[in-house]
Amino acid sequence: MNINNEITDIHLDVLKEIGSIGAAHAATSLSQLLDRKIEMLVPNVNLVTFDEMFDLAGGTERIVVGIFQKIEGDLSGNIFYLLPIDSANQLIEKLVGSSFDFHNPEMTEMGISAMQEVGNILSGSYLSALSDFTAMRLQPTVPSLSVDMVGAIISYGLIELSHYYDEAIVIDTQIIVEGSSKVDGHFLLLPNPESYISLFQSLGVL
Amino acid sequence: MNNSKTVVRVGIADMKIVKAPNIIKTSGLGSCVGVVLYDEVKMIAGLLHVMLPDSNLGRLDNVNVAKFADTGIHSLVELLVAEGINPLSLKSKIAGGAQMFQFGTNDTIRIGPRNVEAVKMMLDRLSIPIMAEDTGGSSGRTIQFDPKTGKLSIRTVNKGFKEI
Numbered sequence: 001m002n003i004n005n006e007i008t009d010i011h012l013d014v015l016k017e018i019g020s021i022g023a024a025h026a027a028t029s030l031s032q033l034l035d036r037k038i039e040m041l042v043p044n045v046n047l048v049t050f051d052e053m054f055d056l057a058g059g060t061e062r063i064v065v066g067i068f069q070k071i072e073g074d075l076s077g078n079i080f081y082l083l084p085i086d087s088a089n090q091l092i093e094k095l096v097g098s099s100f101d102f103h104n105p106e107m108t109e110m111g112i113s114a115m116q117e118v119g120n121i122l123s124g125s126y127l128s129a130l131s132d133f134t135a136m137r138l139q140p141t142v143p144s145l146s147v148d149m150v151g152a153i154i155s156y157g158l159i160e161l162s163h164y165y166d167e168a169i170v171i172d173t174q175i176i177v178e179g180s181s182k183v184d185g186h187f188l189l190l191p192n193p194e195s196y197i198s199l200f201q202s203l204g205v206l
Numbered sequence: 207m208n209n210s211k212t213v214v215r216v217g218i219a220d221m222k223i224v225k226a227p228n229i230i231k232t233s234g235l236g237s238c239v240g241v242v243l244y245d246e247v248k249m250i251a252g253l254l255h256v257m258l259p260d261s262n263l264g265r266l267d268n269v270n271v272a273k274f275a276d277t278g279i280h281s282l283v284e285l286l287v288a289e290g291i292n293p294l295s296l297k298s299k300i301a302g303g304a305q306m307f308q309f310g311t312n313d314t315i316r317i318g319p320r321n322v323e324a325v326k327m328m329l330d331r332l333s334i335p336i337m338a339e340d341t342g343g344s345s346g347r348t349i350q351f352d353p354k355t356g357k358l359s360i361r362t363v364n365k366g367f368k369e370i
Contacts, residue, residue, distance in 0.1 A: 050219065051217040054234060061348055148345060148363050149233065149348065151218065151233055151235070152234045152346025155234070155238055156236055156314075159314050159317050162219070162257050166270050166273070
């Protein structure tokens with residue numbers, strides 16, 4: 001499938017639809033975990049260049065806490081959960097019960113694994129909703145964490161697809177904490193281009 | 207005379223050239239490598255943001271030469287030659303090629319070091335000396351080159367700022 005020519009608004013709309021279902025499940029899980037209301041907005045779905053993808057997450061130089069997972073099974077792809085350092089600190093303090101700072105390079109194992117677990121819960125609930133809807137078998141890999149620049153983190157997930165493509169579909173869900181209008185993180189889902197056909201077939205738009 | 211500096215930004219899988227007093231910059235290098243080719247006397251520099259080591263790994267009709275170390279360096283030299291630069295007067299500085307995450311396929315984990323190796327091999331083939339490098343590690347880098355001074359400044363998240 002030549003992604004530049006054959007992806008239409010219908011395809012992107014369908015992804016938005018399933019993205020919303022995934023996001024709703026993930027928001028519920030995260031709200032339960034943190035015992036406060038977390039909102040995930042209706043995802044933006046776009047076919048974008050790599051630089052545009054970095055801009056979605058606040059720009060290539062912006063420093064974030066990033067949790068990266070691959071998707072395996074009937075579909076291959078990458079998942080990034082990116083959030084501001086202060087938000088990650090608050091989240092871990094709430095979970096672990098002691099103060100925590102991702103600015104500190106000597107981060108404790110405890111905080112890192114707690115953060116990775118949050119990523120796991122988000123992606124797990126998101127993917128299981130997607131899996132129910134599409135009847136595809138989808139599994140996230142073990143999460144990996146990095147505190148670094150947006151460009152440096154996301155480009156790692158672009159290596160494989162960049163051999164053949166200069167653009168990719170990104171399903172971007174913004175996360176918002178109740179009582180603030182502030183975007184408190186991004187959940188990016190990037191299906192690999194070779195999975196587009198099976199994904200659209202399973203959704204009945206191909 | 208206008209002395210104001212413009213910062214020319216180079217995106218991922220992209221390349222541009224700049225003349226003093228302007229400076230050139232690329233941000234968020236992870237496993238990617240930033241390659242600067244410059245002529246000290248003429249104060250002209252080109253910057254390339256390489257994603258992958260070898261264009262043979264890509265599809266045949268891939269038009270973006272700046273994505274790969276081999277075709278990217280070759281094209282950047284051509285751009286500089288078109289500006290009247292003698293390729294024999296070119297020098298280089300390189301930065302990037304980190305291992306951002308420790309998982310993935312073996313090929314993906316090692317993509318940073320492989321990019322660095324491919325860049326060095328291509329520079330060697332073209333007899334362009336590497337004057338300085340800051341490669342490897344596990345941190346992202348933002349780099350900026352000033353063709354007037356020939357200095358490459360590098361910013362990382364935890365190790366701050368340095369100049370090579």
